[in-house]
Amino acid sequence: MATISCLSPAARCSLLLTIAALVLDARVTDARIPASLIRLHFHDCFANGCDGSLLLDDDVSSGIVSEKKAPGNYKSARGFNVVDNIKRSLEKACPGIVSCADILTLAAEISVELAGGPSWSVPLGRRDGTNTNIESADDLPSPFDPLDILQDKFKNMGLNDIDLVALQGAHTFGRTKCQFTQRNCTARQDEGTLVNLDVVTPDKFDNKYYNNLLRGRAPLSSDQVMMSDPFAATTTAPIVRRFSNNQNDFFRNFATSMIKMGNISPLTERDGEIRKNCRRVNKKYY
Numbered sequence: 484m485a486t487i488s489c490l491s492p493a494a495r496c497s498l499l500l501t502i503a504a505l506v507l508d509a510r511v512t513d514a515r516i517p518a519s520l521i522r523l524h525f526h527d528c529f530a531n532g533c534d535g536s537l538l539l540d541d542d543v544s545s546g547i548v549s550e551k552k553a554p555g556n557y558k559s560a561r562g563f564n565v566v567d568n569i570k571r572s573l574e575k576a577c578p579g580i581v582s583c584a585d586i587l588t589l590a591a592e593i594s595v596e597l598a599g600g601p602s603w604s605v606p607l608g609r610r611d612g613t614n615t616n617i618e619s620a621d622d623l624p625s626p627f628d629p630l631d632i633l634q635d636k637f638k639n640m641g642l643n644d645i646d647l648v649a650l651q652g653a654h655t656f657g658r659t660k661c662q663f664t665q666r667n668c669t670a671r672q673d674e675g676t677l678v679n680l681d682v683v684t685p686d687k688f689d690n691k692y693y694n695n696l697l698r699g700r701a702p703l704s705s706d707q708v709m710m711s712d713p714f715a716a717t718t719t720a721p722i723v724r725r726f727s728n729n730q731n732d733f734f735r736n737f738a739t740s741m742i743k744m745g746n747i748s749p750l751t752e753r754d755g756e757i758r759k760n761c762r763r764v765n766k767k768y769y
Contacts, residue, residue, distance in 0.1 A: 518657025532748025
């Protein structure tokens with residue numbers, strides 16, 4: 484990964500503080516924002532690599548069809564306004580330097596840390612894509628995927644079973660709509676009713692998520708299969724037990740897996756661009 488040469492240690496610190504302040508501000512009125520931001524980073528990297536393509540809106544003049552319309556993102560991917568606020572603030576301070584892809588990566592790390600999770604040094608230097616990949620966005624990991632399909636999707640990204648179990652651990656905080664859960668929605672709930680992904684500590688980043696899996700209490704089928712699938716006993720279940728018994732072990736592996744995921748097919752050097760607006764590719768003047 485290339486580095487952003489203009490950022491001194493002091494400037495990098497200022498960058499992190501700026502993003503952290505904006506995430507904290509957003510969290511005051513929306514407790515879901517930290518989990519939403521890490522999900523944006525995840526869904527961006529799994530479709531077309533970590534290039535900020537998920538942030539692009541439809542743009543007929545540029546031939547852009549937004550990945551936001553993909554089934555895994557439509558009416559569920561959120562936090563775009565926070566990314567917009569971060570971008571505007573950084574463009575004022577250091578125009579044309581920090582990409583939208585790097586903003587997603589940094590915002591994900593900061594969101595985890597603010598929720599009580601681990602911190603890690605985020606490699607920087609990603610550039611922004613100038614197109615989208617609807618086919619890849621249509622094949623994001625689903626809350627209904629069986630274990631073998633999840634393993635294949637992660638393997639295709641260069642991620643192994645430890646990465647799968649660790650990254651699924653991001654479901655230790657945040658919410659999901661009841662229509663995506665194993666129990667679905669009750670008679671008194673509409674499809675938009677929110678359910679805590681971690682029934683014990685829904686807004687804290689910890690290892691209670693894995694305790695829930697051991698008790699069969701994961702709301703999402705795609706989480707519980709890491710224990711219940713017939714092949715889980717020799718693949719994912721031992722890792723779930725490890726992380727359940729040792730939060731520090733989970734934190735170390737989560738940070739490592741996040742760095743690996745953040746390095747999925749990044750654009751660097753002269754590839755891509757540094758968008759001025761994360762929702763649109765830069766205008767070309769010939």
